[in-house]
Amino acid sequence: MGKKTSRTPAKNKQIPAISIRIRIKDEKETGKVAELPEIVKIAGQMRDTLRGKSIHTVALLQEKCSNVAADEFQKRVAGARVDDTWHKGKWIITKLDNGENILLSLGMGADVLYFEREKSEPEKYQIKVLFSDGSGYTVRFCWFGKFLLIPDDKLASEPNTKDIAIDPFSEEFTLEYFTSLLKGKRSQVKAFLINQKNVGGIGNMYMHDILFKARLHPQRKISDMSGDEIKLFYTSIMEQLNLSREKGAFAYEKDFFGQKGGFTMDYFLVGYKENQPCPDCGETIVSMKTSGTSSFICPACQKI
Numbered sequence: 001m002g003k004k005t006s007r008t009p010a011k012n013k014q015i016p017a018i019s020i021r022i023r024i025k026d027e028k029e030t031g032k033v034a035e036l037p038e039i040v041k042i043a044g045q046m047r048d049t050l051r052g053k054s055i056h057t058v059a060l061l062q063e064k065c066s067n068v069a070a071d072e073f074q075k076r077v078a079g080a081r082v083d084d085t086w087h088k089g090k091w092i093i094t095k096l097d098n099g100e101n102i103l104l105s106l107g108m109g110a111d112v113l114y115f116e117r118e119k120s121e122p123e124k125y126q127i128k129v130l131f132s133d134g135s136g137y138t139v140r141f142c143w144f145g146k147f148l149l150i151p152d153d154k155l156a157s158e159p160n161t162k163d164i165a166i167d168p169f170s171e172e173f174t175l176e177y178f179t180s181l182l183k184g185k186r187s188q189v190k191a192f193l194i195n196q197k198n199v200g201g202i203g204n205m206y207m208h209d210i211l212f213k214a215r216l217h218p219q220r221k222i223s224d225m226s227g228d229e230i231k232l233f234y235t236s237i238m239e240q241l242n243l244s245r246e247k248g249a250f251a252y253e254k255d256f257f258g259q260k261g262g263f264t265m266d267y268f269l270v271g272y273k274e275n276q277p278c279p280d281c282g283e284t285i286v287s288m289k290t291s292g293t294s295s296f297i298c299p300a301c302q303k304i
């Protein structure tokens, strides 16, 4: 199994820029990619902090991130109280008591930051939500993101979120469920796992080590996997995401209170470790392109 440096059509010009950003270790420049552990953390903090607060104003400085014009947004949420906040895949959904829901997607990364008093808010943001008690939060997208307003009766059919599958932190995400999910699938493992319609919340960042732990090449066909391999694949997903969650999520991503997580670059085994030795066999880790995304693999441990 040689080093496959597969050529990717330069269809999506954004991809190389993102992977370069991730590889730079300067934390300011490190790709801020929120995946399940980061989203779950922020959504939980938002739920605990915002429940019961009444919205005073929403400043939507970047209207194109929303489905609603700024003045209409303001009209529909003014005075409404926050009932609950939860996540669906990589989306954060905040339910208001007046039948509206705010749907937030961090896109390629964003700072979602709480402030106690208006004067202490961050300087730069595209969105600011101010509550009647003077507290609030700002959202600053580093690339693009979404901040939608969706009424209760349209929430289930909202195109952005309706097809997102359950995620590995859900109780229903058991080995039996996962095995049945893979049954009859013919796609490659990475393409399968990154598709939010199959499994919610996993992106490229944690993918590398999930596949390494599972001894799977990103292009391995699901239909060729044995029962034991599926079990190891499942265990690897759970281990990787739980490890990040235990460490307080990715270290280069701020939480709702501006604190960084404890999952530093050092915790990656092969992810972003190009040209370094494989921690298991010593073979040189390589980076390759598969269906438009970068993959880091050990060519000896992860064969097709």
Ligand SMILES: [Zn+2]
Residues within 6 Å of the ligand: 278, 279, 280, 281, 282, 283, 298, 299, 300, 301, 302
């Ligand atoms: Zn190896």
